Amino acid sequence: MRIAFGTLERLAPGIGGAWAERLWLTVPPYRGRRPEVIPPGEPFTVSVDGRRVTGRTWGSGPVVYLVHGWGGVSVQLRAFLEPLLAAGHRVVTFDALSHGESDPGRLGPGRTTIPEMAEALRAVVDAHGPAHAIIAHSLGCNATFFAMRRGLRAERLVFLAPMTQPMPYTVLFGAALGFDRRIRTRMVDRVARRSGLPWSAFDVPSQVPDVVVPPLLTVHDPNDRETRYADSLALAKVWPDAELVTVSGLGHWRLLRDPATVARAVDFVHATPAAGQAAS
Secondary structure (H helix, E strand, O other), X not given: OHHHHXXXXXXXXXHHHHHHHHHHOEOOOOOOOOOOOOOOOEEXXXXXXXXXXXEEEEOOOOEEEEEOOOOOOHHHHHHHHHHHHHOOOEEEEEOOOXXXXXXXXXXXXXXXXXXXXXXXXXXXXXXXXXEEEEEEEOXXXXXXXXXXXXXXXXXXXXXXXXXXXXXXXHHHHHHHHOOOHHHXXXXXXXXXXXXXOOHHHHOHHHHHHHOOOOOEEEEEOOOOOOOOHHHHHHHHHHOOOEEEEEOOOOOOOHHHOOHHHHHHHHHHHHOOOOOOOOOO
């Protein structure tokens, strides 16, 4: 693939850009652990443009939504379930379109976009009530914020290893696949046309001043190989009421199973409005 992209970079960047765009919007297979036991809960489906989004709910009380990231599934946030139920919350999870057990998105099987992930979240919240809190992972954080820009509200947010500035990832993407500026420029243009929005629409830190935002807890490992610690730093600098927690040795996936991280997130979600708020 690297040889092919290297050749296309020199000879046919337009073809390379189309190929790169398709890969960029293709959901990778889920690589995390699937828990051995999942309490049955109550299954549900909601519709996004006639496409079925599947999920489950447990418990009663103020609702906490768990939002997976790119290539993730709802069960990867399993570790948060019992602590949230014990704290008196209703918990709602779902698989985004082209993820898990939900239907393919508009682009076909295994492909989707941030706006479509945000639409799924909004449809789930519309069906299950206002969000007391949202706990999101990776690109799910970007989709959550995108939904907030379009009217979604939550009293508290927890972002775990968030991806908040997509453009730098295009350079990393090109380096991994063996292409450079000529293909990357075309890929970026094609992705923008596909989503119907400029890339700046997905740069979260630059959008924060335009949104009424709740208290935020963001947790990130500087050695995360999937998302950049710099994304959390940039977010914490501009978010009015943000707490950035730096962890070590958890990477991108173990963060979701770390007992200390789970406990901190649940305490933050369950705190009274005057508690748990700190400057970054």
